[in-house]
Amino acid sequence: MKVKQIVYILLVVGIGALIAYRIKSNAEIGKNVDSGPRITTVSGMILKPQVFKDNIAISGTLEADEQIEIRSEVSGVVESINFKEGSKVTQGQVLLKVNDIELQAQLSKAQTAKKLASENERRAKLLLEKQAISQEEYDIASADFQSASSEADLIAAQLSKTTIRAPFSGTIGLRSISMGTYVTPSTVIAKLVNTDDLKITFSVPEKYASQVSVGTVLTFTTSDSEEEYKATIYAIDPEVDITTRTLRMRAITDNRENGLYPGAYASVKLPLATINDALLVPSEALIPVQNGKRIFVYQNGKAKEVDVQIGARTGKAVRVLTNLHAGDTILTYGVMALKDGAPVEVKLEEFESLTNVQ
Incomplete structure (x- = not known):
């Protein structure tokens, strides 16, 4: 019995100690709660209007100003090749000669027939003047001559088509025929490309279409070089593509130094409007939400959620279109864990200009 009593006593003492510990812990928690919410320190900046050159980045393709596949309009055996692969040729230069012996014989025969028909027509005219033949007989002789x-x-x-000439000046590519090859109108002999000027074809989203016009100067780069080139828009499609909701445009660039190649990918930077009072915020200040973007504004010692619409982006900043004003203090760093109405202490920082004026 004594052992059993000792066990009961120890059990009561242990339960009592646990209850005392819990009471003390709850009291300390209550003190912490009574001391007020914890104030979070965050970084912020005061919004200032800036000059902003709006632009969009789109992809395009370089195309030759003029480009054709050289073909023969008549069938025959290649008699001579008068160009070197990859060389420059001038407009009207002879590129190829197809054997024309058969056509020469046909022409000789046709000219003989023409001469005979001409003589018959002359005689019929004299006879008609003497009323020796009818008008109908003369008309038949005249028709034979014209035929x-x-x-x-x-x-x-x-016969003239057996001599193939360059329709414009340019660079001729690799040939796919040899001397003695029998060519037909479907045979591709080589490609002729004029690369002194190159076209850039690209498509612009319809919402930007009204901000672009013929004469707009754009810049672009290619995948094989960091050099920036300029081009001028010279043609715009008259209608928006209903499938992609984009408007096709074409610009031209000077390539007389032959630094660019047709078919290459071009990363186009297309300038739009210039805004003199744009509000730009660092991209890390924006919080993605289901219906758009949200930003925290500092008001009366607390963080206030504001839903915003955004516009163009630069490398590190985003233009905000709605619900912010010059002079607002926005929270930029340490905002992901904030809640609306949370007390904050703002450490204002000076940010370098976020504008992309060049």
């Missing part, structure tokens, strides 16, 4: 003349002209035109 023979057309046949000779047709063969002469085909």
